[in-house]
Amino acid sequence: KAGVTQTPRYLIKTRGQQVTLSCSPISGHRSVSWYQQTPGQGLQFLFEYFSETQRNKGNFPGRFSGRQFSNSRSEMNVSTLELGDSALYLCASSLFGGAADTQYFGPGTRLTVL
Amino acid sequence: AQRVTQPEKLLSVFKGAPVELKCNYSYSGSPELFWYVQYSRQRLQLLLRHISRESIKGFTADLNKGETSFHLKKPFAQEEDSAMYYCALRYQGAQKLVFGQGTRLTINP
Numbered sequence: 001k002a003g004v005t006q007t008p009r010y011l012i013k014t015r016g017q018q019v020t021l022s023c024s025p026i027s028g029h030r031s032v033s034w035y036q037q038t039p040g041q042g043l044q045f046l047f048e049y050f051s052e053t054q055r056n057k058g059n060f061p062g063r064f065s066g067r068q069f070s071n072s073r074s075e076m077n078v079s080t081l082e083l084g085d086s087a088l089y090l091c092a093s094s095l096f097g098g099a100a101d102t103q104y105f106g107p108g109t110r111l112t113v114l
Numbered sequence: 115a116q117r118v119t120q121p122e123k124l125l126s127v128f129k130g131a132p133v134e135l136k137c138n139y140s141y142s143g144s145p146e147l148f149w150y151v152q153y154s155r156q157r158l159q160l161l162l163r164h165i166s167r168e169s170i171k172g173f174t175a176d177l178n179k180g181e182t183s184f185h186l187k188k189p190f191a192q193e194e195d196s197a198m199y200y201c202a203l204r205y206q207g208a209q210k211l212v213f214g215q216g217t218r219l220t221i222n223p
Contacts (some may be wrong), residue, residue, distance in 0.1 A: 003157075033209050041211035043200065056210045074158040090158065099146070105158040 004106035018079040023091030031097030033075040037088040088112045120214035135186040137201030146204040147184040154195045
């Protein structure tokens with residue numbers, strides 16, 4: 001099976017712009033989670049989607065949003081970008097998001113905000 | 115609040131020596147603990163989880179609820195063990211993982 005894929009891999013934006021990142025889960029996986037990784041804060045949970053519904057949410061401002069499509073692909077959007085949004089954004093998928101499920105991570109999208 | 119602490123940012127040991135990567139957590143309920151590993155130029159991947167009680171690549175980890183710890187151990191380190199290791203906690207059955215800051219392990223020949 002192909003692994004989790006994320007596009008684009010690298011992105012450069014300027015402050016105030018918005019950005020959309022995409023994640024394609026492993027075939028058959030219905031749960032998609034997003035994480036932000038920065039040198040200062042480490043890996044932080046953004047949100048999780050299952051069957052097109054946001055099921056869990058981390059402590060990020062409303063500028064960070066996401067959605068999931070019927071084929072389980074997910075997008076996350078960051079509006080009004082700030083310098084501090086520069087990070088590696090990781091997506092992870094699992095079968096149902098259940099207790100026994102393993103999360104499989106994608107390679108990440110490196111976002112740089114200038 | 116839930117928190118995972120990995121006190122060592124860097125750990126360097128010689129090949130063949132024992133390795134112990136420390137992880138302490140803060141959570142009042144029944145947590146699920148994991149170790150994730152990221153090898154150079156590879157993606158983050160699950161190494162082991164406490165509920166499986168298995169040994170992966172020679173690594174084991176025991177959940178100690180009294181000390182709220184989940185230390186990762188290997189009796190004889192190998193050069194290919196050099197990587198970034200993250201301890202993570204999942205609570206309330208949710209898919210939300212709380213990660214520690216990570217420990218970069220270097221195995222010297």
